[in-house]
Amino acid sequence: MDRRVQRTRALLQEALLALMTEKGYEETTVQDIIDRANVGRATFYAHFADKETLLTSRLEDLRNMLAERQRQSPTLGFSLPMLEHAHSHLRLYQAIVGHERGAFVLRRIHRTIADLALRDVQALGFKGTVEERHLAAEYMAGAFMAVLTWWLDHGGKLALGEVDTIFRRLILKGLKELT
Amino acid sequence: MDRRVQRTRALLQEALLALMTEKGYEETTVQDIIDRANVGRATFYAHFADKETLLTSRLEDLRNMLAERQRQSPTLGFSLPMLEHAHSHLRLYQAIVGHERGAFVLRRIHRTIADLALRDVQALGFKGTVEERHLAAEYMAGAFMAVLTWWLDHGGKLALGEVDTIFRRLILKGLKELT
DNA sequence: TCGTAATAGAACATTGTGTCTAATATTTCA
DNA sequence: TGAAATATTAGACACAATGTTCTATTACGA
Structure with missing residues (x-):
């Protein structure tokens, strides 16, 4: 699997968990996640539907x-x-x-x-x-x-x-x- | 308590329950509820914060x-x-x-x-x-x-x-x- | 019947979502 | 290594839903 894909997916997962710890799941927006992961918006949706x-x-x-x-x-x-x-x-x-x-x-x-x-x-x-x-x-x-x-x-x-x-x-x- | 208040609250509650039965809670929007209850938008927010x-x-x-x-x-x-x-x-x-x-x-x-x-x-x-x-x-x-x-x-x-x-x-x- | 309070309706700003584009960067593999 | 394939980016966009605010109208209780 492409290294970039591994890296991006890991970054997004880590960002979600960190944000869930800080402010909970529902309160976390996609914008929060990609900011934290330092990943483009389109990139997020290239990997996950939501x-x-x-x-x-x-x-x-x-x-x-x-x-x-x-x-x-x-x-x-x-x-x-x-x-x-x-x-x-x-x-x-x-x-x-x-x-x-x-x-x-x-x-x-x-x-x-x-x-x-x-x-x-x-x-x-x-x-x-x-x-x-x-x-x-x-x-x-x-x-x-x-x-x-x-x-x-x-x-x-x-x-x-x-x-x-x-x-x-x-x-x-x-x-x-x-x- | 004012009859109009009783009536409106009951209509909204009934509408919510009916819509929850049909499409679930999360999937139901405030717009759905007030349409079903036949109640104005401002009226909804006069009674319930959300x-x-x-x-x-x-x-x-x-x-x-x-x-x-x-x-x-x-x-x-x-x-x-x-x-x-x-x-x-x-x-x-x-x-x-x-x-x-x-x-x-x-x-x-x-x-x-x-x-x-x-x-x-x-x-x-x-x-x-x-x-x-x-x-x-x-x-x-x-x-x-x-x-x-x-x-x-x-x-x-x-x-x-x-x-x-x-x-x-x-x-x-x-x-x-x-x- | 009269004053008060509730309601309708519509406009509005705001927030978040998911899509799309064209340009750029990285990786893979021949 | 170099070329082709693929991933990423930034930003703009349309869209949906929320919650607020305003004014005119209507229903209510005393």
Whole structure:
């Protein structure tokens, strides 16, 4: 692939993430992004149809990473890698959670988690119907996002391993295990 | 309150909901709303600062209804009324769930549920720290939204009572109880 | 019925989007 | 290396939607 293309795409992705951290996704305009990336307007649209497509390209990288890591560990394999990713981009994730308007970023992450969770549903030896398996996956994603959101809202202080443990307990045994 | 005010506000709210059902929240413009409501542009802005404020006014009605109903039944009292509301506005809720872009509507509903759930946390006799109680409430909201989303995605066919039961089981006993 | 307040309608400035052009720079590969 | 292919640029542009402001008209409540 042409070096110029690699460079431009990377610059745009980095600019978007930096701006999301500073002012949130919705509040960031295409003009902001190309100014920050120091790239021409036409160039942006040569690579991405719009702001959302740029975000999607970044989320796909995340998704691939998670899917890869999931292959290595057996059940709920997305949990720890996702928490690690959030931890290493803490301020970005806190900005995502903090900005009500950019909720659709959270929803996209939720969808990614739900997809991965669906694989886990098999691994956990689920017997139910197709619909019940989807419910299980949806529930796992919802519960994980709740724990993730809570963790981020409280500064991301609690150790990764502990958060992962809390999530697993909640998923498997419900609220009774929380106390 | 002046009849004209009541009338105008109601027309605008109804128009927004109708348009959300047809084309989603984000895709609906202020122009669409005032055309549908047959109301002047200046009139719209005399009542609401923007489209989002109009939506908020409607969500507050929902919130008040849920809070009222919750007072009557003891624990997890928001569940059944919320499911009933979704069922009686099925096509609207399905549109909300279906449109990725309008995710922030879902997030607003989630926040409402989480607030109500926090009250339930006390009722359930939770002992943990403030943070743990928030986690419990966040988890309840996440799990409920997961069940609600799943139910809507599958046509809202399953009986309300059954969905409510599924939710309660998941919350209290986790995935083990699903099968 | 009268004064007050709400509304209609239209014009307006502003902001952001996505497209296009012709000139320029960079990369690839023969 | 040199030529062809491709990417980038700056700026202008049409367009869509927002939110403000003005004036004349209309509906309301007391």
